[in-house]
Amino acid sequence: MSNELFDTTRIYDAVGIGAGPFNLGFAALANPVPGLDVLVLESSEEFAWHPGMMLEGTHLQVPFMADLVTMADPSHPLSFLNHLKDTGRLYPFYIRENFYPLREEYNNYLRWAAARLPSVRFGAHVAAARHANGVYELDVHNAEGVHTVRTRRLVLGTGTVPYVPASVPECVLASGSVVHTSGYRSAREAIASGSRIAVVGSGQSAAEVFADLLGSLRPDQHLEWVTRSPRFFPLEYTKLTLEMTSPEYIDHFHGLPQGTRDALSARQKGLYKGINADLIDEIHEMLYRRQVSGHTPVTLRAATSLEGLGHRDGALQLHLRNQDDGGGFDTVADTLVLATGYTYREPAFLADLGARINRLPDGRLDVDRGYAVSDDADVLVQNAELHTHGFTAPDLGMGAYRNSVIINRILGHGHYAVEKRIGFQSFGSPAPGSPAPLTPTLEGAHA
Incomplete structure (x- = not known):
């Protein structure tokens, strides 16, 4: 990791903190966007995805299309299928006729993608954050010392931590x-x-x-x-239930009172x-x-x-x-x-930002529909919105969708086409005189 990546004269458009699958997807989808300058920092020295459960024969519960990029851009060079082609394993995967990659196989893919993303840096721990004059300053520790990274926006993908019951x-x-x-x-x-x-x-x-x-x-x-x-x-993996992993269900869930959202979340654990x-x-x-x-x-x-x-x-x-x-x-x-299981734990440096971070009355993050937790929409979150967006938050298959929304929001225009409606069913009560459409709809670059 070179010092120039921590040059205080440089102001990034966005810095992602944490390099799990969701922020790797952010880096991958941001990479081909002209003029978009991003950096993703990860405190671990190397990429590892749930190494404690890398058991022989275990596989994902979502199809291979739930990779970093495919659901946003099927032609992206960092797709899972391109990884298989690059490593000489495309035909064996094809002959296997199984949509669900082995967990070890998916981890290999993520490591392959991370190695091809110049914006991702490992061994970089964000210890503190400040905001002044529209810019965030981050104190970043690495093997070479402490550096200051400046950015206009933050994308938090720090992930979850193991949950141990109080009874232990x-x-x-x-x-x-x-x-x-x-x-x-x-x-x-x-x-x-x-x-x-x-x-x-x-x-x-x-x-x-x-x-x-x-x-x-x-x-x-x-x-x-x-x-x-x-x-x-x-x-629960029936097709009409899978339609709930959709933009329109997120719209419905996010529009409900918080008490209703919490009650729904408690009843929906079987969905994920x-x-x-x-x-x-x-x-x-x-x-x-x-x-x-x-x-x-x-x-x-x-x-x-x-x-x-x-x-x-x-x-x-x-x-x-x-x-x-x-x-x-x-x-x-x-x-x-x-x-x-696991639970979300806010990164310690978030406390440094104080009132800039919007919160619900109970102290949890108040995440708006576009994944921001600040009035200026300059702090965005990944997989920290289970209580506001529902069970799609940890779903690998919705990662590319969320990153499309986040990147479009950063840019101020629709670089990535974003689905508005994908299902046959409707959620919630329709507005008077406006029956739900029966066909999928898009907005953005290709709409």
Whole structure:
């Protein structure tokens, strides 16, 4: 990383902070735009996408078209298909006839794209931010020291952090016998060595870890899966439900009162946090085969919450409660995997910007329909708007759409064509005298 990239005489049009898939997409879609000068900073030394869950055979829950660029510009050179062509793997992928890339394959694609983006810089940590005279000044730390980066706009893509329930004491978490799925791969050998292994959580990550452990479970071991959800529910993936990952549903959701949005979000977790139905069937088949062979040292508990966790007689003691009948009971484990998901955490430097950042009465970010959290629309966010835009926020397939909106907003004109309507169904009540159109509509460059 050269010092000239931190020249204080240069004012970028936008600086993205964080280089996960969404801000990589921002850099990729900004790259061919004439005159648009952007920089993306990432504190990690190299790109890594969920390395703790890079398990053999696991795959995305979205098709390959949910890459960085295709849904905004199918001809873009940093598409997933172009990555396959460049690496000599296009025909094997074609012959495989499967729309869903392996997770390792997708990570390889993201690393390939990052290496081809001159605007992306790793090992650069943003420690502080200031605003004066229409310009943001960022204190950026890297191996060469502290530099000042100046920009007219910020695009925050700092991502989410592992969520650990309050019922898990810090001292127990630090014992080494408990690991969040974000660190599962490196801790797998230690976790799998326990005589009694527990997995707590729902969703795809919990199922993948459970299946991984079940595949190598010995007859003298016991594996338990506990989920607070009322059942081991599948990801809802029917076509009319998929239409809710659409601009018009975001319009509808964003226009609702915040209390209604929160209530809807609580009910919609199955739309993006469920388990792939094929994996559920695979787990059942694995259990069935074990039953036939006489070895089923497994317990599955739905509608059961983790109320507390402690140590007793050298083992972990899980305090559980059934959500249906209210009964409390304990179970014992030697090792525990927390598949409890992730939560958004604001970057510390955001506090430096004070009143420039719009907030809801409860302190959460007040994200407008165009993904801005400032009155001047000069601070924009990626995947920090679940509470204002709905479950499309973490959806990889909507990343290119959101980046198209953000880039068009930065430019002040429609460089990228942006879909306004993609579905057959309508959401919410129609305005008097204006029936919903029945055909997809675009706005922007090619409308």
